[in-house]
Amino acid sequence: MGALYSVAEIRQAEQAAAAQLPPGALMQRAGQAAARIALDLLGGAPARPVLVLAGPGNNGGDAFEVAANLAQAGVDVAIVHIACEGEPSAETAHALGRARASTATFADSIPDDGQWSLIVDGLFGIGLARPLEGAARAMVEAVNAVDCTVLALDVPSGLDADSGAVLGPDGVAVIATHTVTFIGDKPGLHTYAGRDYAGEVMVARLGIDEAMMPGASIHLNEPPMFELAFVPRLHASHKGSFGDVAVVGGAHGMAGAPILAARAALFSGAGRVYVASVDHGPAYDNVQPELMFRDAATHNFAGSTVVAGPGMGDSATAIRILAKLLDGESPLVLDADAINLVAASPDLQSRLSARHAPSILTPHPLEAARLLGVTAGVVQGDRLEAAREIAARFDAFVVLKGSGTVIAMPDGEAAINPTGNPGLASAGTGDVLAGLCGSLLAQGWPARDAALAAVWMHGQAADRLVAQGVGPIGLTAGELPAAIRTVLNRMVAQRPKRGGQPQS
Ligand SMILES: NC(=O)C1=CN([C@@H]2O[C@H](COP(=O)(O)OP(=O)(O)OC[C@H]3O[C@@H](n4cnc5c(N)ncnc54)[C@H](O)[C@@H]3O)[C@@H](O)[C@H]2O)[C@@H](O)CC1
Numbered sequence: 137m138g139a140l141y142s143v144a145e146i147r148q149a150e151q152a153a154a155a156q157l158p159p160g161a162l163m164q165r166a167g168q169a170a171a172r173i174a175l176d177l178l179g180g181a182p183a184r185p186v187l188v189l190a191g192p193g194n195n196g197g198d199a200f201e202v203a204a205n206l207a208q209a210g211v212d213v214a215i216v217h218i219a220c221e222g223e224p225s226a227e228t229a230h231a232l233g234r235a236r237a238s239t240a241t242f243a244d245s246i247p248d249d250g251q252w253s254l255i256v257d258g259l260f261g262i263g264l265a266r267p268l269e270g271a272a273r274a275m276v277e278a279v280n281a282v283d284c285t286v287l288a289l290d291v292p293s294g295l296d297a298d299s300g301a302v303l304g305p306d307g308v309a310v311i312a313t314h315t316v317t318f319i320g321d322k323p324g325l326h327t328y329a330g331r332d333y334a335g336e337v338m339v340a341r342l343g344i345d346e347a348m349m350p351g352a353s354i355h356l357n358e359p360p361m362f363e364l365a366f367v368p369r370l371h372a373s374h375k376g377s378f379g380d381v382a383v384v385g386g387a388h389g390m391a392g393a394p395i396l397a398a399r400a401a402l403f404s405g406a407g408r409v410y411v412a413s414v415d416h417g418p419a420y421d422n423v424q425p426e427l428m429f430r431d432a433a434t435h436n437f438a439g440s441t442v443v444a445g446p447g448m449g450d451s452a453t454a455i456r457i458l459a460k461l462l463d464g465e466s467p468l469v470l471d472a473d474a475i476n477l478v479a480a481s482p483d484l485q486s487r488l489s490a491r492h493a494p495s496i497l498t499p500h501p502l503e504a505a506r507l508l509g510v511t512a513g514v515v516q517g518d519r520l521e522a523a524r525e526i527a528a529r530f531d532a533f534v535v536l537k538g539s540g541t542v543i544a545m546p547d548g549e550a551a552i553n554p555t556g557n558p559g560l561a562s563a564g565t566g567d568v569l570a571g572l573c574g575s576l577l578a579q580g581w582p583a584r585d586a587a588l589a590a591v592w593m594h595g596q597a598a599d600r601l602v603a604q605g606v607g608p609i610g611l612t613a614g615e616l617p618a619a620i621r622t623v624l625n626r627m628v629a630q631r632p633k634r635g636g637q638p639q640s
């Protein structure tokens with residue numbers, strides 16, 4: 137499964153492998169793998185030269201190997217090299233020698249009028265230690281100004297491979313169309329700025345056996361992580377077989393948010409779905425008359441899975457209801473205002489930590505920041521760490537939303553979601569996600585699988601809609617539930633037959 141490795145883990149694997157190989161072998165393999173990909177991207181004899189940018193460290197060494205291999209394949213290659221202040225590593229010096237001995241030409245800077253068929257970014261990889269400045273920054277800005285295919289070696293230069301943050305308050309990084317990453321995939325290529333900067337990610341393992349890799353605690357959130365939880369339905373089932381969901385929210389002026397969550401629960405198969413309003417809410421939904429409307433102050437939540445937060449507001453009634461729900465035994469999804477109320481109240485926080493039934497929290501970065509008492513910038517600077525910290529602190533399953541949503545479990549396991557698109561950056565999509573999480577919980581799914589599958593399906597549904605021309609611009613949250621239903625039924629139909637019982 138798509139394991140993601142920290143820089144420290146990659147270094148560990150690299151050292152273990154290098155000890156058993158001739159000097160420079162890994163760099164040569166990296167250069168060969170990347171050159172093969174470059175040739176594929178060029179798709180035949182290119183009309184224009186390839187520009188290879190080589191930095192001062194071993195990422196630059198990889199770049200020299202790529203340049204030498206491309207030159208050997210008959211490609212016209214120009215190299216711009218930022219030399220290191222001290223001595224390069226032996227393997228980088230050797231790679232530089234190979235590039236010098238090839239037909240590749242060296243230039244001091246990127247020519248202003250240069251036109252390229254491909255740019256290879258070998259400036260900085262996992263050794264990036266500070267924000268880019270001076271010549272390196274100027275080079276990155278020049279690359280980003282050109283409309284051209286860009287292949288990043290290992291990591292787009294300027295991007296932190298662990299966090300997906302561009303280093304520096306006003307930092308720059310190479311915006312690549314493709315990234316070939318070495319030895320193992322890295323979390324920073326898939327979350328925060330990573331998805332925009334890395335483009336399509338390919339992994340070149342450099343012949344390092346899976347067995348030599350450290351056990352990963354972070355994975356890409358892909359169907360093998362959760363697909364066994366999709367079970368076909370028995371003919372002999374009834375609506376009581378698929379659980380009750382109650383969505384609590386809908387303060388004055390925000391009646392739509394719980395309805396979106398409730399529709400998502402309905403379309404993803406929950407048996408009975410209630411909207412419990414903290415204010416005097418609507419009596420029915422004329423688009424979805426299957427939904428039942430109740431007063432949250434008097435509704436009996438026993439036996440339901442509760443999704444609390446969408447449009448819940450911060451009234452005394454909302455706080456009182458939330459305290460009661462936290463003390464209860466219902467599986468709970470906390471979103472939006474419910475998270476803000478918890479963040480503002482040490483009392484609600486201790487009730488949350490003390491729960492026995494599962495809790496899933498679905499904060500966006502600012503809500504996560506409030507929970508942790510930090511800024512949204514700090515959360516975004518290390519999304520994995522923030523999600524894990526919330527999960528540990530509240531013994532809860534955490535879905536930290538944003539590009540490359542992070543899902544963190546109370547036991548330290550974490551995943552980064554690869555589906556979804558900017559169409560989801562619109563009002564109400566979070567309500568839909570919360571309703572979907574609640575629906576899967578109500579149908580008996582373990583919280584871990586519910587969180588992983590809900591996030592994946594939510595993104596996948598948005599991707600399907602965009603493929604049909606519905607968005608990303610103008611995609612509305614209300615369009616998601618029906619698309620989620622299609623994704624869910626396909627997942628059930630395609631579920632691998634590996635044991636497990638149909639749900640009764
Ligand atoms: N060591 C190995 O066995 C292998 C290394 N590989 C490559 O080597 C890379 C790691 O090499 P390094 O550890 O040398 O690291 P990098 O090549 O990523 O960069 C480190 C160098 O850049 C300098 N530096 C860091 N940040 C800077 C900044 N903002 N401005 C200016 N200079 C800066 C450092 O002082 C150092 O000289 C990997 O990303 C990968 O591409 C691959 O060849 C696979 C095998």
Ligand SMILES: [K+]
Binds near residue numbers: 195259261288290293
């Ligand atoms: K790079």
